[in-house]
Each structure stands twice: as structure tokens, then as C-alpha cells.
Amino acid sequence: MARKKKEECKSVPGWLVSFGDLMSLLLTFFILLYSMSTISLEKFYQSIRGITEAFGGRTLKSEDKIIQGKKVELDFPMYPKIKKKKAVQKKLNEVKDMLQKAGLNAEVVSHGSLIKLRLFSDKIFPSGSAYPYKNVIPYIMTLCEKLRDTGLPxxxxxxxxxxxxxxxxxxxxxELSAARATNILRLFLKCGYEQKALAAEGRGEFEPIAPNDTPANRAKNRRIEFVIDLSV
Structure with missing residues (x-):
């Protein structure tokens, strides 16, 4: 019968292997924290610039001064624009509610720095005509008065x-869509909106918001949009 060999070293307890793995993970975690505590001013500035421009802020300049300075002083122009956006949205929503009470279909759409008030034109214009109904003109003038004081393009x-x-x-x-937009612009000029802040465009059938496959969807595409770009 063969003799059992004597163990030269005792086996490591199972818990010690898990404990060693835990210590290794903790060490890696603290090394990661330490590496994150050292900030590259250039990368930090690039990140802030990207976030600022994405939220509609103006393009940040003077990179050299910010990167070379000991203190990082950043201007966040997005905050005033966010406040302005909320104020404009409030005014547009007031007009939308007024129009809907009058039986005119409208909606406010916001995307990034763009805000749009959509007026669906079936009750704004007679079919094939570029001139709005007379009973609609006072509502268009009210919209102008709401936006006139903002001075926004x-x-x-x-x-x-x-x-x-x-x-x-x-x-x-x-041609019809351009004429309709131009006639609305003339009403805004009559209301006192600053001429250099106004522009009119016609897009025809080329930018639908719904498939032109049913009468209801085609009615959605017949519209006038008042577009405000807060990034300008």
C-alpha cells in the first residue's frame, strides 16, 4: 500500500481567493477615481461647448484663454435662452387655446431651439385662395401682438x-403656399412687427407631416407654420 505524500504547503482557504479578488477590484476602483480627478481643461471645455450648443446656446469662443487660464470661467448662455423659450411657448399656448376656442385647429411644436405654431388652414383660407377669411384676421393680429414685443426672428x-x-x-x-405665407406676413407688418425680423416661405406639398393618403391626413398637411428659432 502506497504511502500518502505529506503536503508541503497547506491549501489556501476558499474565502481568501474571493477576498483577494475584492481587494483587486477596490484597488482598480480607486485608481479610476484618481484618474478622473485630473481634468483636462481642453476636453472639459469641448464637452461644455457641445452641451451648450446642443441646448440652443451660442457658439463659445476664446478657447485659448479658457484652456490656458488657471480658473475655468464659463458662460452658459443656454439658461437665458431656456427662459426665453418658456416665455415664448407660454404665449404661443395662449394663442393656441384662443384659436381652439374659436374653432380653429392649432398646435404648438417644440424641437431643440425651434418652436412652431401650426395653424391648419382649412378654416384659415378658402380652398385655392391665398387670402385668409375676414373673421380669422383678428386672431392673426392677436398672434402678432403676442410675439411682436419679443423682437424674435x-x-x-x-x-x-x-x-x-x-x-x-x-x-x-x-405658388399657393408661398402666397399664403406672404399675405400673413403683410398682416404682421400691418400689426407693427419689425420688418427685418420677418420672412415668408412656401414649401408646397414637399414637407408633409402625415401621409397624403386620407382626407384627414391631407388636412393636417394644409397648414401655416410660425417658426421661431431661438438659436439665431
């Missing part, structure tokens, strides 16, 4: 569905 954009125009003074939907 405003683009009035006309849209249509894809049903071709047959007869009448306009050759196609693009």
Missing part, C-alpha cells in the same frame, strides 16, 4: 397637401 411657412391645383391664378401648390 419669425419665419412664416406655408404648406399644402399633394392634390394638384387645376385652374385658378396659381400654377401649383408651391
Amino acid at each position: 419669425l419665419i412664416i411657412v406655408g404648406h399644402t397637401d399633394n392634390v394638384p391645383i387645376r385652374g385658378g391664378r396659381f400654377r401649383n401648390n408651391l
